[in-house]
Amino acid sequence: MVYDLLVKNGKLIDESQIEIAIKDGVIVAVDKTLEGAAVVVLDLSGESYVSAGWIDGHVHCYEKMSLYYDFPDEIGISKGVTTVIDAGSTGPKNIGDFYQSAKSVKTNVLALINISEWGIVAQDELADLTKINHDLVHQALRQYPDFIVGLKARMSKTVVGNNGIIPLEMAKEIQKDNGDLPLMVHIGSAPPELSEILSRLDRCDIVTHCFNGKENGILASDDQIKTFVWDAYRKGVIFDIGHGTDSFNFHVAEVALAAEMIAATISTDIYHRNREDGPVHDLATTIEKLLEVGYQLPDLIDKVTAKPAEFFRLTKKGHVAKGFDGDLTIFNIAKQDKILTDSNGNQRVSHTRIIPQKAIVGGIVYDVK
Ligand SMILES: [Zn+2]
Structure with a gap:
């Protein structure tokens, strides 16, 4: 041969x-x-x-969006990432167009479908419950079974408006009716309260932005991890980094690691702006940050290869075999100094670069x- x-x-x-x-x-x-x-x-x-090729499980790369967008190859192969999973930029009404445009790029592109019909066309995609159409999501899942690998629900104040926890309950229903496919939930400012969100999640549901530095995050004011966060973690809810412009804090990640609460997957929540201006830049930089927090390198490689492949059920990816x-x-x-900055402007000097x-x-x- x-x-x-x-x-x-x-x-x-x-x-x-x-x-x-x-x-x-x-x-x-x-x-x-x-x-x-x-x-x-x-x-x-x-x-x-x-x-194995790096998998970034939370990106935004539907180039026709005006809010959070990027070009798949800019955040993919140009950065050493072979597979990107767009986390809810599009919903059932525009994911077909995203699928068509993603076919011609060099990076593998997969998607989590936003439960809101047009995805993140505006910041408040779950403020109007009529935009969550169970049947439309179901149809899209049937139409693009190899492209859509899960659901996305963004559960924070600016997104859900006055709807509180209801959009998540609707997302869980859609999940149950569609083979318990992976569900990624974004967390941020309340309402809804983090306790309400986590209590509704099951084993293998994914919480992204797990180590954000917000008040509605995993730490109480005395720096202790909140009890209900431990409950979710022990139940097997998957904690995903989802760095983003606003959602990764060194101190939170360090306190969690010291308490042995470990992120299962490393992802960027990258889009053009936090790629060009920081603080995200690329997946390698996010890996460097977790290395600086105290994670071990072999473990980190696992969290951008085998682990995302497992949780998103990518049975042919994640392993060199x-x-x-x-x-x-x-x-x-390389042994080189580099200043790393989290989403809140806190800095660490790292001595190891991943290039x-x-x-x-x-x-x-x-x-x-
Ligand atoms: Zn995102």
Whole structure:
């Protein structure tokens, strides 16, 4: 067999040597050393790391939106990310157009469908309950089963208006009627109160913006983690970073880690503005921040590969193994100082940089910009 791509002399994050062969978009062989002919040979010379392609489970990349938008390849392959999951930019009335435009990009694009019919066309998409149409969501799920990987409900004051917890109850109903598909819930300022939100979530529901620095967050005024937050965490609700312009705080993440409350997945909530102006910039920078908080690097790589693949049920992604999609991220680790800034302007100086080099999607190699 002539491979399409043979990656030579790579190393995994545990420093073990690895070589990977890809054919027709799929990983066909993995070993310490591999021989054989290949159309493209990528020799990493033992210097670069390779992992399964990074998956960013919370982005905004439907370019026709006016509020939160970006271009998939700007936040995807250009940043070493092979799969992006748009978290609710579109709803049942515009997700079809998003699907069409996402087909022509190089990055894998998937979507969580907003339960509000037009997605985030305005900040308050759940303030009018008539925009939540169960049947329309159901139809879209049937029409785009490989594109839509879950539901999104944004549950904070500016989004829900006077509706309190009702939109979440409607989202849970839609979820139950559609095979218990993944549900991502955004948290922020009250109402609704965080306690009301978390008490309605089940195991494997995803809370994004988990370590935000807002009053309605996980910490009480004495810096203790609120009891009902522990209840949700122990129940198996998934805590996702969802950094965003406004939703990641170093201190909250540090207190949580010290108490052994761990984020399961690392995502950015990136869109053009917080990419260009910060504080997000890209997924690698978000990984660097969690490294600075005290997470271990092998763990962090898992939280942008295997873990999001598991929670969003992407059965062919997240692992460097035979039979999985030929998506890989090549990156370097350098001892270099860098100032990292959270969403509240707090800073930390990190000494380790994670520098993506290449994104490989279905065996095609793209240089990181
Ligand atoms: Zn978002």
